[in-house]
Amino acid sequence: MTQPTPIVDFVPARYGKAIPVSAGQTLTIISKEGSQVLDLWALGRDDPMEYMSMEHTRSKNSKVMLSVGDSYVSIRRRPMFTVVEDTSPGIHDTLLCACNSAIYEESGCTEYHRNCSDNFHEALAEIGVQFPFTPGPLNVFMNIPIEEDHTIRRLPPATKPGDYIKLRADMDLVAVISACPQDISVINGAEKTPRDVHYVVEG
Numbered sequence: 001m002t003q004p005t006p007i008v009d010f011v012p013a014r015y016g017k018a019i020p021v022s023a024g025q026t027l028t029i030i031s032k033e034g035s036q037v038l039d040l041w042a043l044g045r046d047d048p049m050e051y052m053s054m055e056h057t058r059s060k061n062s063k064v065m066l067s068v069g070d071s072y073v074s075i076r077r078r079p080m081f082t083v084v085e086d087t088s089p090g091i092h093d094t095l096l097c098a099c100n101s102a103i104y105e106e107s108g109c110t111e112y113h114r115n116c117s118d119n120f121h122e123a124l125a126e127i128g129v130q131f132p133f134t135p136g137p138l139n140v141f142m143n144i145p146i147e148e149d150h151t152i153r154r155l156p157p158a159t160k161p162g163d164y165i166k167l168r169a170d171m172d173l174v175a176v177i178s179a180c181p182q183d184i185s186v187i188n189g190a191e192k193t194p195r196d197v198h199y200v201v202e203g
């Protein structure tokens with residue numbers, strides 16, 4: 001039996017995209033320049049209201065950051081994405097919300113600034129899905145260390161060019177990637193320059 005050709009594509013800097021991934025397929029997300037972070041969501045294809053939940057994932061794994069072999073789970077605590085490979089330092093934030101208009105207003109923006117929250121809804125609208133709110137995303141490659149006094153810091157990614165994480169879909173799902181438009185803090189690297197997010201779907 002021949003394997004289907006892998007889908008090799010990218011999400012343009014500052015924008016979002018909905019990507020169908022079937023059970024057993026893998027989604028590989030590549031940090032080409034080593035500086036870009038992305039917000040990742042997953043919705044069940046049969047029931048979009050079964051979505052990947054960081055709260056349930058932290059509870060299920062008793063960790064705030066997952067490793068190879070661990071699974072990000074849905075609100076029903078069922079595995080949605082399992083980490084099968086990770087060549088990055090393995091730093092992926094599960095704590096912070098998606099950036100939205102309010103964050104950029106707080107930062108002094110007086111005009112509309114693209115943001116991950118709107119990217120999530122825009123990307124879903126393109127495939128005809130409306131979602132009533134913005135779930136907490138998995139912030140892939142985002143470097144948010146927790147200090148001893150329980151405060152958190154926002155640091156540039158610890159990734160190097162070409163690092164990737166490979167996730168296996170455990171059910172038929174729609175993944176949504178937002179190439180984070182943050183260009184005020186150093187979350188996308190010291191250059192504060194949003195980049196494209198490259199990905200491969202295969203299997």
Ligand SMILES: [Zn+2]
Pocket residue numbers: 039098099115116117179180181182
């Ligand atoms: Zn963002």
